[in-house]
Amino acid sequence: MEKKAVKAPYTQLRESAKKNEKTKRSPAAVQIRLGLMSIGIFVAMAVYFFPNFISRLGDNKAIDQGSCQKYALMIDAGSTGSRIHVYRFHQCTHLEPVKLEEEELFAQTIPGLSAYADDPQQAAESLDVLLKGAVELVPKHLQHKTPIAVKATAGLRLLGQSKGDDILKSVRRHLETQYPFPIVGGEDGVAIMDGRDEGVFAWITVNFLLGNFDPSTIHRPTAAVLDLGGGSTQIVFEPDRLEDGTFPPLPDNDFKYVLKHEGRDYLLYQHSYLGYGLMEARKRMHQQVLQQTLADEDNLSHACLPRGLNWEYTKGNDPVKFMGQGSFADCLGVADSMLNKEKMCDYSPCSFDGIYQPPIADTFKQGPIYIFSYFHDRTIPLGLPVSFKLPELAQLTESVCSGAYLENVTDIALKDELLDRPEWCLDLSFIYRLLSFGYEIPDNRELTVAKKIDGVETGWCLGAAIAILGDNSLKDIV
Template sequence: MGAVALITTAVVQNKPLPKNMKYGIVLDAGSSHTSVYIYEWPAEKENDTGVVQQIDACKVDGNGISSYAHDPPVAGLSLQKCMDKAREVIPEQQQRETPVYLGATAGMRLLRLNNATLADEVLSSVGSTLRSYPFEFQGARIITGQEEGAYGWITINYLLGNFLENSGWLGRLKQSATFGALDLGGASTQITFVSKKEIESQENSLHFRLYGKSYDVYTHSYLCYGKDQALRRQIAYTIPDANNSTILDPCFNSGYRRNTSTKDLYSSPCIAQQRISTAPSNIEIKGTGNYQLCKQKVEMIFNKTQCTYSQCSFNGIFQPNLEGEFGAFSAYYFVMDFLKLTNEKISLERVKEAVKTHCSRPWEEVLKEFPKIKEKYLSEYCFSGTYILSLLENGFGFNSENWKDISFLGKIKGSDAGWTLGYMLNLTNMIPAELPYSPPLSHGSYIGLMVFFSILLVFIILTCWLSLRKPKCLQKGII
């Protein structure tokens, strides 16, 4: 009985504790597509912020939800496949308490500028679909550009471990330096970093508290400066030079041709001021593949003539001096990865040479080498590479010296670099911390019982041994 009690106590006390996990779903409704990210974190939080990690992701078929403005109900239906997958991933017993958030970015910001009613109808459609699932729907909204930039900054610094303190060789705690964040989408681009200099424009200043520490960051989002909208603007600048409805465009490989409707081109609010009433209804674009000429056209997009602050990036927007290292993700990564420029620290000169080389290649040669890439994306890498260089160098102020401080990031520790994880991290601050599962006995009680049962077991064994052992005198008498 003593042995049974001892073993039972040890087994019950030391059996594996059940996982007390929480789950969350964030939908990134971008201008070109929508992605669904599934996260989990332990209910017992660390310094009031959940330790969140991505466990799955799903890319929604089709374009972004803003493209369904002509038929809003389809926007909601497009999410069903990925939401069905989320229902399979998250344990059924925890689905009712799993929050779902949809954040729409620059594509929906532009739609709201064009037609606020249609934007509301699209959000209503996706909201109806998300409510039909057994999750805790928390809303579908258009996030601001500043939020998008700041949450992206949170994401990469969390994944790189920059929010937690490390022990120095003297045993003292020191805080890691944070990375700046460079995000490039289809309709907007964001830059965010911690600056030691005073932020002169309050609309570019945000405050965060994560893992018990406060951070003041500079951030700005440039609507209409995503790569897709920038391409529209570059084409629009070329229309006045069109000859017989044909444009010779140096930002496409030589031999490439594309027909474009000017009605569709001018439908974006980003180029409303460039509209030409006498423009032909359709234009044909013929690529000439010239990096230097393409660069000249791209630089026309940036206005650096006006600045009411001590210093600006472009378009009169205040920007302090660049500080520290930067992580560039989203379209930055995809374009540089295509050009094979993400695996190591590469000089600015080498990047320019790689983009120049790609732009000079004939379209037939490029098409033959990359048959699996969609023609639309493949045809735009010359422009995208040139635009990224111009944006970082001419727009934000990177140069040959600090270019090495940029790291192009796709995934970090299995999680996608982007704003959604940062969004989830910030939201977990509002989820009350729960007590962790604990063993049935306290440590002191467990040790006390183990000692008691051990002494009891030894006493019982000793007693049994003494009672069964015959005295030596009796043994001699029997002999």
């Protein structure tokens, strides 16, 4: 019985094959057979050249997931260099919240576009090293509907309108003729970014990464963001709502920013201080020292440089030699003077340089404060904790200015860095007074330094990428 059970299927198949032998040899059967062979060859080629074809064909979920995957490219054309961010998102329809899957690429090149003031085409080509990486990364079938934008910041603003416009026109032409990615946003797709948008996009980035736009966190305070670039600094925060849940009163001027995001309304205070980024602050503080010192001295005393250092500073074509004093208290005085705290204030109260700002101590009592960019680069390498209070920063600054910090450094690379760049005391003094004296952040408030949150760069780029991903023009691209 067991042998019959095994042989029966085989015997039936053999007999069936014999009965159909003649049928196979008929002309109609031959045509059918050739057709089936053609289909088999086509499927084999599809599997070879398009490995996901069969799985997507037989799996509706895979098709849905594939259509939900989106990319966005953002180029940050900053004052000291250009950087590209390639983000991969998940969003099946424009009605649902966008979810970040991964920042797939972050790359940078030095110098920035403003270094090519007299050669706009070379400025455009300087971005090729970044764009080629994006072409290799973004799947080819998505490239024609992956939006790109180039946002220039303070560097081009300081260059002047004519030269800045020439560079941006060259960049746009280069992108349109050499790369497959659509530029969205009209004229704003390749442009000098408004300082208002720079700060607000950074605010969106941080709060997006912290999960503060999730419906379940509707009553959680949003985070304030402070960004310190090379040419400018920005501050954005959502003042505390009144007891009845309504927005606090803010003057109807450029400092007020009404944002609609993820179906909710936010009333933000924001301002971008052009000329108060770290690189510009250095220049202003050196000029402040020159103005405070007698011009006929052979060696001009400089409170913010290491004690005993003879350092040449080039002012135009006339180099000036400074003699470092390493004085913490006097360097803070230089920073305070440069912040122009006494300037007339059109709208009261003011922070610095005559700019209106609701006091953080009174109007932003609960939310966290996040700082990044040069705030990070000038503090974390020296061992300042990721979360700190201003007295800790003051202590670190005093130690660096006096030289005591350098004496205790055992890391050779860090020691070389401190010796090679004599402006560490100046930088830290400016940062400390910008936060404490300029923005008037109380000593008891905790600040968090964040270069990345969950592996994603902070700053305005992610917020701007989310914005261009929602551009209406992308809906028409098949």
